[in-house]
Amino acid sequence: MTSTVAFIGLGNMGAHMAANLAKAGFTVRGYDPVPEARERAAAAGVSPCESQAEAVGGAQFVVTSLPNGKILKAAYDGPEGLLGNAPADTLFIDCSTVDVVDARQAREMALAAGHRAIESPMSGGTTGAEAGTLTFMVGAEPQDLESARPVLEAMGKKIVLCGGSGAGQAVKLCNNMVLAVNMIAVSEAFVLAESLGVDHQAFFDVASNATASCWALNTNCPVPGPVSTSPANRDYAPGFMTALMTKDLGLAASAIELTGTDAKMGSLAVEVYRHFNEGDGSTKDFSAIINEIRANTSK
Numbered sequence: 001m002t003s004t005v006a007f008i009g010l011g012n013m014g015a016h017m018a019a020n021l022a023k024a025g026f027t028v029r030g031y032d033p034v035p036e037a038r039e040r041a042a043a044a045g046v047s048p049c050e051s052q053a054e055a056v057g058g059a060q061f062v063v064t065s066l067p068n069g070k071i072l073k074a075a076y077d078g079p080e081g082l083l084g085n086a087p088a089d090t091l092f093i094d095c096s097t098v099d100v101v102d103a104r105q106a107r108e109m110a111l112a113a114g115h116r117a118i119e120s121p122m123s124g125g126t127t128g129a130e131a132g133t134l135t136f137m138v139g140a141e142p143q144d145l146e147s148a149r150p151v152l153e154a155m156g157k158k159i160v161l162c163g164g165s166g167a168g169q170a171v172k173l174c175n176n177m178v179l180a181v182n183m184i185a186v187s188e189a190f191v192l193a194e195s196l197g198v199d200h201q202a203f204f205d206v207a208s209n210a211t212a213s214c215w216a217l218n219t220n221c222p223v224p225g226p227v228s229t230s231p232a233n234r235d236y237a238p239g240f241m242t243a244l245m246t247k248d249l250g251l252a253a254s255a256i257e258l259t260g261t262d263a264k265m266g267s268l269a270v271e272v273y274r275h276f277n278e279g280d281g282s283t284k285d286f287s288a289i290i291n292e293i294r295a296n297t298s299k
């Protein structure tokens, strides 16, 4: 008998992930409040459901890919909620990016309702979701990860057990904090090089092979030219939207405050991206920050 997965949240990531589960042979029952999202999923082999309660009927696994922790906990809770309507001992796999506290609370809620739960935030973007090559950062009991592994393997390529509940989200927010700091630093270096009369390609050819080498430079290069696939070559169409980076940095900011960590660079990156997001940056790739740096450069 094939396993049944309820997939909740058929958005930019979830639509592809649910499609890959169906492709791998799972019976997938999908729910999203947006009718077009349900229709798109149906075309990819997912059985569309009119409510989340209907979707979890008969499921062994419930995968969630939702915008934030508040929405996740609301979807879990209440008479129409996922927890109350799923069969006993369902394994809940949350792939959303939420803060560490919300992740732990959501798991506690699932356990109290007689289920098992892991968090499995992801990286790889919509292209990774479509190709089934996502990286999952898992916070779980090891035996629960083993039960979830076939589901995760149908959607991703690399699965890392980071620790217990909250550890996956912690790794995700630390990774994205480094990414934001790197992107700002790389962009500042390009603008400084411009001001000093240095060619983009010359800086790239050295730095990408030297100690400044990093993903923000080598893969997501913020100037057009050196890396033909980077968003800079298509007027900064994302890619990884500034709004999502700003959301993830908000989670980093809360964690920095909660722990009292001396994270000066991370905190500054939070400020820089919040400002850019409130201006005209929100729907652009986060590498478009270089345009703000250039605009603020006096000469």
Ligand code: NAD
Pocket: 008, 009, 010, 011, 012, 013, 014, 031, 032, 033, 034, 037, 052, 065, 066, 067, 068, 071, 075, 095, 096, 097, 098, 122, 123, 124, 125, 126, 239, 240, 244
């Ligand atoms: P999205 O906004 O495209 O998708 C979220 C979906 O959830 C939407 O279709 C929305 O209608 C649906 N939804 C909202 N409330 C719901 C509810 N109560 N029940 C069911 N569905 C509901 O977002 P996305 O880009 O697909 O991201 C999903 C999660 O993955 C987010 O937490 C995001 O931070 C994370 N993430 C995104 C990316 C990316 O590149 N897009 C990369 C890694 C992680």
